[in-house]
Amino acid sequence: MIDEQIQRQFQEIGRDLYLADLVSSHGGNLSVRLGDRVVIKRRGAMLGRLKEGDLIETGLEKPDSGVVLASTELVVHRAIYLATPALAVVHAHPRTAIALSLSREEIVPIDNEGSYLLHKVPVVAAEFASGSAEMVERLPAALREYKIVMLRGHGCFSTGQTLEEAFQWVSCLEESCQIILAAKGINEPFIEYRKMSEEYKQW
Amino acid sequence: MQGWMGRAVEVDLTSGKSRSFALDPEMLRLFVGGRGLGARLLWDLVGPDVDPLSPENVLIFCTGPLTATAFQTSSRFSVSCKSPLTGTILDANSGGFWGMRLKRAGIDALIIRGRAVTPSCVEIGPGGVAVSNASHLWGMTVPETTQALDAKGRSVLCIGPAGEKLSRIAAIMNDGQRALGRGGPGAVMGSKNLKAITVEGDAKVEIADRERLRFVRYEASKQLTANPFTSQALPQFGTAAIINIVNVVGALPTRNFQESRFEQAEEISGESITDRFLVKKSACWSCPIACTRVTRTKTREGEGPEYETVWAFGADCGIADLEAITEANYLCNDLGLDAISTGATIACAMELAERGIIDSDLRFGRADLLLDAVRDIGYRRGIGDELAEGSLRFARRHDAAEYSMTVKGLEMPAYDPRGMQGQGLLYATSNRGACHTRGNMLGPEIVGLPKLVPRLQVQGKAGIVALHQNAAAAIDSLVVCKFVNMAVADEFLARALTAVTGVTYSTAELLRAGERIWNLERLYNLREGFSRIDDTLPRRLLEEPVTDGPNKGWVSHLPEMLDEYYRWRAWDDDGVPPAGKLAELGLQEMETPPGRIAEKARR
Numbered sequence: 001m002i003d004e005q006i007q008r009q010f011q012e013i014g015r016d017l018y019l020a021d022l023v024s025s026h027g028g029n030l031s032v033r034l035g036d037r038v039v040i041k042r043r044g045a046m047l048g049r050l051k052e053g054d055l056i057e058t059g060l061e062k063p064d065s066g067v068v069l070a071s072t073e074l075v076v077h078r079a080i081y082l083a084t085p086a087l088a089v090v091h092a093h094p095r096t097a098i099a100l101s102l103s104r105e106e107i108v109p110i111d112n113e114g115s116y117l118l119h120k121v122p123v124v125a126a127e128f129a130s131g132s133a134e135m136v137e138r139l140p141a142a143l144r145e146y147k148i149v150m151l152r153g154h155g156c157f158s159t160g161q162t163l164e165e166a167f168q169w170v171s172c173l174e175e176s177c178q179i180i181l182a183a184k185g186i187n188e189p190f191i192e193y194r195k196m197s198e199e200y201k202q203w
Numbered sequence: 204m205q206g207w208m209g210r211a212v213e214v215d216l217t218s219g220k221s222r223s224f225a226l227d228p229e230m231l232r233l234f235v236g237g238r239g240l241g242a243r244l245l246w247d248l249v250g251p252d253v254d255p256l257s258p259e260n261v262l263i264f265c266t267g268p269l270t271a272t273a274f275q276t277s278s279r280f281s282v283s284c285k286s287p288l289t290g291t292i293l294d295a296n297s298g299g300f301w302g303m304r305l306k307r308a309g310i311d312a313l314i315i316r317g318r319a320v321t322p323s324c325v326e327i328g329p330g331g332v333a334v335s336n337a338s339h340l341w342g343m344t345v346p347e348t349t350q351a352l353d354a355k356g357r358s359v360l361c362i363g364p365a366g367e368k369l370s371r372i373a374a375i376m377n378d379g380q381r382a383l384g385r386g387g388p389g390a391v392m393g394s395k396n397l398k399a400i401t402v403e404g405d406a407k408v409e410i411a412d413r414e415r416l417r418f419v420r421y422e423a424s425k426q427l428t429a430n431p432f433t434s435q436a437l438p439q440f441g442t443a444a445i446i447n448i449v450n451v452v453g454a455l456p457t458r459n460f461q462e463s464r465f466e467q468a469e470e471i472s473g474e475s476i477t478d479r480f481l482v483k484k485s486a487c488w489s490c491p492i493a494c495t496r497v498t499r500t501k502t503r504e505g506e507g508p509e510y511e512t513v514w515a516f517g518a519d520c521g522i523a524d525l526e527a528i529t530e531a532n533y534l535c536n537d538l539g540l541d542a543i544s545t546g547a548t549i550a551c552a553m554e555l556a557e558r559g560i561i562d563s564d565l566r567f568g569r570a571d572l573l574l575d576a577v578r579d580i581g582y583r584r585g586i587g588d589e590l591a592e593g594s595l596r597f598a599r600r601h602d603a604a605e606y607s608m609t610v611k612g613l614e615m616p617a618y619d620p621r622g623m624q625g626q627g628l629l630y631a632t633s634n635r636g637a638c639h640t641r642g643n644m645l646g647p648e649i650v651g652l653p654k655l656v657p658r659l660q661v662q663g664k665a666g667i668v669a670l671h672q673n674a675a676a677a678i679d680s681l682v683v684c685k686f687v688n689m690a691v692a693d694e695f696l697a698r699a700l701t702a703v704t705g706v707t708y709s710t711a712e713l714l715r716a717g718e719r720i721w722n723l724e725r726l727y728n729l730r731e732g733f734s735r736i737d738d739t740l741p742r743r744l745l746e747e748p749v750t751d752g753p754n755k756g757w758v759s760h761l762p763e764m765l766d767e768y769y770r771w772r773a774w775d776d777d778g779v780p781p782a783g784k785l786a787e788l789g790l791q792e793m794e795t796p797p798g799r800i801a802e803k804a805r806r
Contacts, residue, residue: 003661003662003663005657005660005662032663033666034662034665035665035766035767035768035769036771036773037770083711084710084711085693085710087666087667116422116426119422143711144709144710144711144712145697147694147710160653161647161670162654162656168654195421196421199415202418203698
């Protein structure tokens with residue numbers, strides 16, 4: 001039985017992700033870890049309109065019939081929980097971040113908040129970029145060191161103690177990417193305002 | 204080595220001899236330092252048959268890889284031993300200057316064994332380690348001892364009369380007024396006839412990547428500055444800044460946890476301390492926060508009181524006389540007593556007196572008797588002789604154990620588990636007994652750091668508690684102050700550790716080290732005969748609902764949380780880590796014989 005407060009957290013964060021254009025109608029997914037169980041969005045459910053029955057509970061390591069209904073990315077979420085201290089995972093499709101991931105190995109924010117909160121977001125690549133073994137191998141490894149990681153051309157996986165925290169990193173990343181894009185559009189010399197700014201690339 | 208000094212010193216007080224030896228780099232990598240290194244060494248040195256107050260118990264003072272590196276709050280060090288109060292594994296840590304100097308004396312771990320024939324002092328200096336006669340210091344208070352041994356460039360760690368008289372709630376004090384407080388390490392030091400340890404040292408700690416450390420430190424300083432808890436509340440009001448906040452949400456235990464809100468909280472708040480008694484703020488070495496209060500009452504000047512002390516002598520005893528509370532705090536520092544256990548044990552006595560179980564004038568609100576009660580505990584006079592044993596032994600003696608607000612024999616700190624469900628689980632599962640510093644539930648449940656989680660939510664709390672426990676074990680092993688972590692996330696600490704040691708720790712690896720340490724402590728307690736039945740709370744908190752305020756009708760939902768907690772930790776239903784889990788953590792050699800576990804369960 002999933003607690004009412006946890007259901008509400010899924011609904012609120014799901015709605016916010018959709019309204020902030022961070023996912024399409026049926027894109028993205030959310031999960032939390034409860035003991036040795038995972039609660040994850042149902043496959044095909046709309047993040048912006050999560051209803052009763054749209055949350056699926058299944059084992060963290062031990063599979064059960066819950067996998068029939070769970071999100072396609074369940075295998076990745078499970079692998080993240082097993083490899084990292086995450087208690088919540090948000091997977092979203094932030095558009096500007098995806099665009100930048102197509103030409104970069106890492107995204108290094110240039111704005112104040114992005115620098116302060118994220119420092120650097122690595123980009124990893126997988127030939128099959130949905131629920132694949134490559135993703136299971138590469139994403140958790142990167143998330144051991146970084147709280148949010150981009151999967152090239154697909155989207156981000158973000159971790160936190162709560163869905164709200166993981167959502168914050170997604171929201172912050174997309175804002176930073178929009179600023180990078182806007183600054184490129186202005187195309188004027190960048191005036192560095194941060195001390196030791198070269199170090200961000202080494203984070 | 205980089206970060207670590209790579210060296211331990213062992214002093215045998217029985218023979219008066221000392222030796223130095225190299226520490227295994229792999230052990231340092233796995234257990235980091237501080238609390239973790241202490242636990243690992245204690246596992247080998249002190250088994251289940253050792254009485255905590257016998258010469259066979261040891262005191263292990265450990266610094267960590269970040270100690271003395273100038274990373275924020277890197278003054279800290281820890282002491283590990285078997286607790287004479289709880290019988291569990293114990294570590295306590297402290298700030299000030301002593302730990303920084305121990306590290307600069309080239310020592311990661313100082314192991315004290317045996318018992319001296321006469322009161323003694325261990326002196327660590329440029330010439331090496333010496334054991335000297337301290338008979339002239341025996342009987343002195345902490346300030347008197349510190350003053351007698353004080354010298355430029357030297358730090359003093361000592362016990363007061365409470366430790367000499369083997370009070371099970373005695374602290375070890377360093378640099379005058381800082382305490383290794385909980386679980387009675389002062390009694391272990393007293394049992395060894397060891398009055399003090401002085402240390403001088405000026406060796407530099409080798410840093411693997413100074414530039415990287417400088418950047419991590421710079422980024423951490425931004426976080427500390429931007430966070431109002433660390434940049435405003437703590438410096439302005441000290442830790443007692445949260446008295447009003449905790450009271451408003453109905454989680455300030457009052458009159459020995461009979462109530463959850465104190466009607467006179469404002470009078471004992473951090474704001475009141477600042478208005479009435481604050482002389483100046485002060486800080487440990489390398490700390491930009493400066494939460495220490497230097498205060499002056501009508502009669503004298505001293506340090507404190509902190510939040511927990513204000514609560515213990517205040518709300519928990521039904522006392523709103525801030526002057527009496529502040530002076531009770533000074534007395535604890537003078538006599539070398541743990542202020543939380545001292546206040547909570549007096550509160551227990553007050554309830555027993557009000558219920559007619561003991562014949563005493565101690566009653567809730569009797570501020571006029573507070574200072575004498577503390578003195579009597581420190582010197583073991585009158586009823587103080589019984590109270591010096593801690594509240595559980597005291598209450599048991601009067602056949603009233605249910606009024607001892609303890610877990611595993613350690614007095615609970617200043618948060619009511621009925622109004623903070625996660626805090627209750629934290630207390631119940633804490634390896635050294637009820638403790639608020641074994642994990643930080645104040646952050647998520649009240650202050651919103653990193654994010655606010657509903658206080659009364661039950662499902663999902665186990666993971667948050669376990670994660671914070673692992674983080675706390677790691678932080679206590681680095682060793683830095685928990686307040687840094689209110690603003691500076693674990694990822695900064697992992698990067699600082701990497702920069703200092705040259706050993707790559709991801710955030711996950713740092714927390715995995717914390718998990719390893721937590722499991723090792725659990726194994727230690729299982730070996731001592733503790734089991735699932737000890738992971739509990741006093742009956743009052745499980746059965747007596749809160750009578751008013753925002754948590755009206757609530758009790759602790761510990762049983763549901765405990766099941767989820769064991770599953771999160773991948774332990775079995777009895778709370779025992781299985782072989783697979785131990786192998787995953789590199790603890791496969793430390794499997795606990797099941798017979799020991801069953802023994803306590805049967806009892």
